[in-house]
Amino acid sequence: MSVDAPRSPMVQAENVCKSFGALQVLKGISLQVQHGSVACLIGPSGSGKSTFLRCVNHLEKVNAGRLRVDGELIGYRERGGKLYEMSPRDAAKQRRDIGMVFQHFNLFPHRTVIANVIEAPMLVKGQSRDEAVARAEDLLSKVGLASKADAYPAQLSGGQQQRVAIARALAMEPKLMLFDEPTSALDPELVGDVLAVMRDLAQAGMTMLVVTHEMGFAREVADQLVFMADGKVVERGNPREMLERPQHERTQAFLSKLL
Template sequence: MTTTAIARSTTVVRVENMIKSFNDVRVLDGIDFSVSTGEVVLLLGPSGSGKSTLLRTLNCLEVIDSGIVEVCGESMGYVDSNGKRRLRTEAQIAKQRHNTGMVFQNFNLFPMMTAVENVAAGPRHVQGVAKDEAQAQALELLDLVGLSDKADNYPSQLSGGQQQRVAIARALAMKPSVMLFDEPTSALDPEMVKEVLDVMVRLRDEGMTMVVVTHEMAFARAAADRIVFMSDGKIVEDAAPDQFFDNPQNPRTRQFLGQIL
């Protein structure tokens, strides 16, 4: 077995028979889903299909009603004990989030901090890393996302694409096991989309495990290992990109692709 095959055999994300409702509306219905080390999995589907909610359960931003959600072998947001489920404390959930780096549609940078200070903030204030060490790591990550020359710029001095790349570097600074992207290019002008997607391709090439909600079809075809298509809170297709785009099996998938391609 090759090194890559061995690495891919490790399950980072495991979801089984997961259900999530808001009030009386079931938005995720019996979800079964897994991601192995080094995989890039894209979540596609129409608006309201449950993609972002599924992503948020992986980071404890939404707590499930029933089923299993595990990241790195830990149940996210709750503990099962003696047949009963109890919520974890906020401190426990915050610690669990160290395994997941989340990148949102909006960049959510601290406006009064420079780019390098934004990236160093998590390691310094959450993980207790010394200032000089956190700064050095932040500069390395800014170089990774192509922004070493913008380290001392404030968010207001950066373009949207540059701000999103700082947000990616900030998430990477916590050394997560899996990166979660929730439509990371949807708030960007078209000319800025490529610079963010290029960074994501670079992360893929370096072996980062990623789960991505996106409508970028070219990126999905070129960069994903698997595409998971959702409709009405269910996973209706899970396939490699070539099969998904060229020979989809589910009628709902074919309808969706017929409308957008």
């Protein structure tokens, strides 16, 4: 009888460092996100949360350490203990499996909602138009925007545009979703609709790494809460426990201003 090898984490960061010139933004980040779980990154502006997220899909190159997604080294190949950067083409292939939703929606303004959603599956994955459209219609229905398929981004609210951006990322059938403060640019009354879509994704088993200031979402949906400051992981743990009884004084000071 064979015994299955333990599955590697979906995201595994080992001592990840990143500098922009003389400014060291990430100072040895190590964390894991298991398959089907949700990790929320919180912390003050400038703590390195968004930079770390961008390193996970190699939009930013790490200066030291290793980042793996589903057991695969991201952005580099390792030979003889040395790292060699991948070609842009090979890095782009890895990125297909990692969906990312930004603070600002980055939709193509001159294309309709459905055209925004079908473009990458057709261009990158070679899906037929019929296949891409069918998938896009299903996703737009799931994010509550089936009636907006033929609208243009300028005709939508910010919250609707962000839900289109989520549908567009999901159209590539990623195994991991990254969210970089997806609600921070929205009017307060529009935040709930976007969080509801993310909540549904989590319940469906999507692995998610979320930079957010929405503590209610973190408490309810996340399996892991990670507090970052000054480019380091200061504290991590169960979201409810951390929000109610943070152990580190930096975490306590940060949360006291939010809760």
